[in-house]
Amino acid sequence: MDLDLDEHARAFRAEVRDWLAEHVPGTPLPSFDTAEGFARHREWEALLADARLSAVAWPEEYGGRDASLLEWVLFEEEYYAAGAPGRVNQNGLFMLAPTLFSHGTAEQRRRVLPPMARGEQVWAQAWSEPDAGSDIAALRSTATRTDGGWLLSGQKTWSSRAAFADRAFGLFRSDPDSERHRGLTYVMVDLRAEGVRVRPIAQLDGEPGFAEIFLDEVYVPDADVIGEPGDGWRVAMTTANNERGLSLRSPGRFLAAAARLVDLWRREEAADPALAGRVADAWIGARAYQLYTYGTVTRLAEGAELGPESSVNKLFWSQLDVALHETALDLLGPSAELRGPWLDGWLFALAGPIYGGTDQIQRNTVAERLLGLPRGPR
Amino acid sequence: MRFALSAEQRQFAESLTGLLSAADVATVARRWAGGEHEPGLKLWRRLAEVGVTALAVPEHRDGLGAGAVELVVAFERLGYHGVPGPWTDTAAALPALLDDELLAGVAAGETLASLRWDPHVPHALDADVADTRIAVDGTDLRVFTPGRSLSGVDGSRRLFEAVPGDVIASCPDPGRAFDQAALATAAQLLGAGRWLLDRSVDYARQRVQYGRTIGEFQAVKHLLADVATRLELAGPLVYGAAVALDAGGDVPRDVSAARVAAADAAYLAARTGLQVHGAIGYTAEHPLGLWLAKVRALTGTWGTQAFHRSRVLTALRAGSVR
Known part of the structure; x- marks a missing residue:
């Protein structure tokens, strides 16, 4: 049992650290949920891709560098420690891409992954519907057979990044007589296609991080179906485990936030000493999640698969993130209500216990x- | 990096599980609480035979010179099964406190030690049955005489006042001994928490109310899921601190972080376990109370939660953040 890095991992980490030190913008980019911020974040993704750092764990042929899972975790630690921009294409990189690696065809991977890695195609997710939130199997949007493909109709909602994204992926009911988890098909769809209407929805921070997607007989070719038609639920579970598990919120994010919280605590000398214990707990939580992840990475490297423990992951980090940001706001005292990175971070953290399966759904899974x-x- | 137990370490844990599952430890602990030591000493010797008391003793004192990871494996099992006796004092702290021939007796399972360590351990555990009694006073090691016996929440932790006497030796750096004891306590808390979760899950699967097992109710499920989550995340901190002890790192920070998280998780497991069991768990007839009491007792010994949080903060303030 050890926590040692081999030479390759150490060299990789040093390269990432140096590159980020040189390239991370000195002033933070505007929110990627604004038109200007979205464009700026797209340019950042292209810069990352030029250094083959946008998707390090992918095979080289798609723009990655075949990094191990551990190296990807290290990349994330460096990325967030450097205060690098949020990943505007995270839906694609961390949800769709793993699904394509598990269930996609070679043609789909060749066509979809390289432009995703360069940020040329930014992806939105399209899971929820007005009457299908936690109960995603209640979804009613349809995919109807047509020549060489499918016609999509219905309404998706709470679709992150859809206001500005290029494409979306989600589940559609392809067998009108089916119920619940059966008869669903996993589809990729062009958000600029005829019959698509996107209505942005402002989130708590006032920016359109969500959108509704209305689909009226939108044509998608067979080539954009992932897995077999009707097998979409099983295909989607890969995505769900990735979202809840390792890839969407890696420890690096929380370690960096905890380090910034410690800095804030050291500076806010007038803050209530009673808050110190919560600062300690936030750092301990981030460290726990880091070590837990190293354990998971070890198990996966030895052939295990990510199962229901991804719900343990999500339950832990979603609550850690809220507690950590609440502590920061309490340290800031009466200035906490002013616009700033901690307030933005707190608003972002509040969504954690909701998306990717609510904490209540995760507790059912764990139990x-x-x-x-x-x-x-x- | 390979952050998982080796096959040998897993095998060691399994052998301890086998030995302790067959030992009716709850009865041994009750008799120990009543001052009847023989069954507990017999169990002590059996555990010594498989190496538990020799782990931290160096090889030149007839010990195994094993690492802190092995120590954690053993103490987690001791905590899971609620084994009584001055294990932390004898098998975790003492071997790092002095290099003396009495350690050969520790390794062989013949010597039991009881420590007083101001201000963290003011009351000496099992000082009546221990034959080596040491009060740590800065860098001075003094003998102590057991005084009045004290009644505590966990009857199987027999506590005594300790009256320090002459200096018998000195320990220039007692920090390692303290950290091994604090880490062994964290491991016991982790084990006790897992026992509480396992028994609570068993109970929720068989107890029927309103025509269904109570484990079907989300109100019960969600309580237990939170316990599982906290224990799952505390475990890596405990093993991570062991790696820091063995291979280097910020030991005080990592041991204290592990202790804080393990105690909080174990206490949540205890409170939740009692709530899930209901009235039966509140009786002295049911074993749940033994573990509930043990968790409360261990949470305050070898450093309080406040002490360990302050050690973490001291490290963080000094910049030891990564």
Whole structure:
């Protein structure tokens, strides 16, 4: 049992650290949920891709560098420690790409991944519907067979990044007689296609981080179906585990936030000493998540698969993120209400217990699939 | 990096599980609480035979000179099964406190030690049964005489006042001994928390109310899921601190972080376990109370939560953040 890095990992980490020190913008980019910020973040993704740093764990042929899972975790630690811009294409990089690696065709990977890595195609997710939130299997948007493809109709909502994104992926009911998890198909769709209407929705911070997507007989070719038609639920579970598990919110993000919280605590000498314990707990939580992840990476490297423990992950980081930012705001005292990175971070953290399966859904998963408690009514 | 137990370490844990599962430890602990030491000493010797008391003793004192990871593996199992006795004092702290021939007796399972360590351990554990009694006073090691016996929440932790006497030796750096004891306490808390979770899950699967097992109710599920999450995340901190002890790192910071998280998780497991069991868990007839009491007792010994949080903060203030 050790926490040592081999020479390759150390060299990789040093390269990433140096590159970021040289390239991370001195002033933060505007929010990627504004038109200007979105464009600036797209340019940043292209810069990352030029250094083959936008998707380090991918195979080289798609723009990655075949980094190990551990090296990807190290990349993330360096990335957030450097205060680098948020990943505007995170839906694509961390949800769609793993799904394509598991269930896509070689043609799909060749066509979709390189422009994703360069930020030329930014992806939105299209899961939720007005009547299908936590209960995603209640979705009603349809995919109807047509010559050489499918016609999509219906409404998706709470679609992150859809206001400015190029394409979206999600589940559609392809068998009109099916119910629940059966008869669903996983589809990629062009948000500029005929029949698509996108209505941006302002989030708590006032920026359109969400959108509704209205689809009226939007044509998608067979080539844009991932996995077999009707098998979409199983395909989507890969995405769900990735979102909840390792890839969407890696420890680097929380370690960096905890380090900034420690800095804030050291500066705010007038703050209530009673807050010190919460600063300690925030750092301890981030460190715990880092070490837990190193354990997960070890297990995955030895052939295990990410299962219900991805719900343990999500439950932990979503609550850690809220507590950490609440502590920062309490340290800031009466200035906490002013616009600034901690207020923005707190608003962002508040979404964590909701997206990617609410904390309540995660607790059901942990209780039933990890602890073996009986399934009951929802 | 390979942050997981080796096959040998897993095997060691499994052998301890096998030994302790067959030992009816709850009865041993109850008799120990009543001052009847023989079954507990017999169990002590059996654990010594498989190496538990020799782990931290150096090889030139007939010990195994094993690492802190092995120590954590053993103490987690001791905590899970609620094994009584001055294990932390004898097998975790003492071997790092002095290099003396009495360690050969520790390794062999013949010597039991009881420590007083101001201000963290003011009351000496099992000082009546221990044959080596040491009060740590800065860098001075003094003998102590057991005084009045004290009644505590965990009856199997028999506590005594300790009256320090002459200096018998000195320990220039007692920090390692303290950290090994604090880490062993964290490991016991982790184990006790896991026992509480396992028994609570068992109970929720068989207890029927309103015509269904209570484990079907989300109100119960969500309580237990939170316990599982906290324990899952405390474990890596405990093992990470062991790696820091073995291979270098910010030891005080990492040991204290582990202790804070393990104690909080174990206490949540205890409170939740009692709530899930309901009235039966509140009786002295049910074993749940033994573990509940042990968790509360261990949370205050070898450093309080406030002490350990302050050690983490001291490291962070000094810039030891990564």
